[in-house]
Amino acid sequence: MQRLPHRTSLRAGVVAAVALAGGLITTAPAGAAPTTAGLSAATSVTVQAESAAAARPANGRILYHRLGGGVNQLKIKNGTSRDGVVALVRGRTKAISIYVRAKSTATIRDVRDGTYRIYFTTGSRFSVSKGRFARSPVYQRFNDRLRFRSPGRQYTIYTLTLHPVRGGKARTTGVNPKDFPA
Numbered sequence: 001m002q003r004l005p006h007r008t009s010l011r012a013g014v015v016a017a018v019a020l021a022g023g024l025i026t027t028a029p030a031g032a033a034p035t036t037a038g039l040s041a042a043t044s045v046t047v048q049a050e051s052a053a054a055a056r057p058a059n060g061r062i063l064y065h066r067l068g069g070g071v072n073q074l075k076i077k078n079g080t081s082r083d084g085v086v087a088l089v090r091g092r093t094k095a096i097s098i099y100v101r102a103k104s105t106a107t108i109r110d111v112r113d114g115t116y117r118i119y120f121t122t123g124s125r126f127s128v129s130k131g132r133f134a135r136s137p138v139y140q141r142f143n144d145r146l147r148f149r150s151p152g153r154q155y156t157i158y159t160l161t162l163h164p165v166r167g168g169k170a171r172t173t174g175v176n177p178k179d180f181p182a
Contacts, residue, residue: 067095070112131182
């Protein structure tokens, strides 16, 4: 009669196999029984969990940067419970976009002189490759454009909020998702 490994040892072996397959560790821990049972299924689950966690960019991450190089600044406060992306568009050209996590503040520090239309989207489960939120996205733009200027040693600093502010004067308009500068 063959003796089965101790239950703790078997459990440690399965955990080690999953961690090895996912690249989390390079060797099995001491005392872990080698196993291959369920390895392919565990591997796909581990990889999916890692890529889903990696999909949420850091607060303040610049997602697109084409017309930077100035000295002006745009500070964005996101007081909502959803992450957001703010995009600056000059003429028909997307200049810069930034990721702003929920309940956070981020700053773009190198906005070139010019007049920009500001678009923003909020949602959850952001896809970096698509530049869009996969869950509950809302697309908007501010009605007024922002004019950045830096004459001499002076420069412009604007502060935008993605949530309503008492006494705030900025108005927004909904945008068709196809028209959002992703």
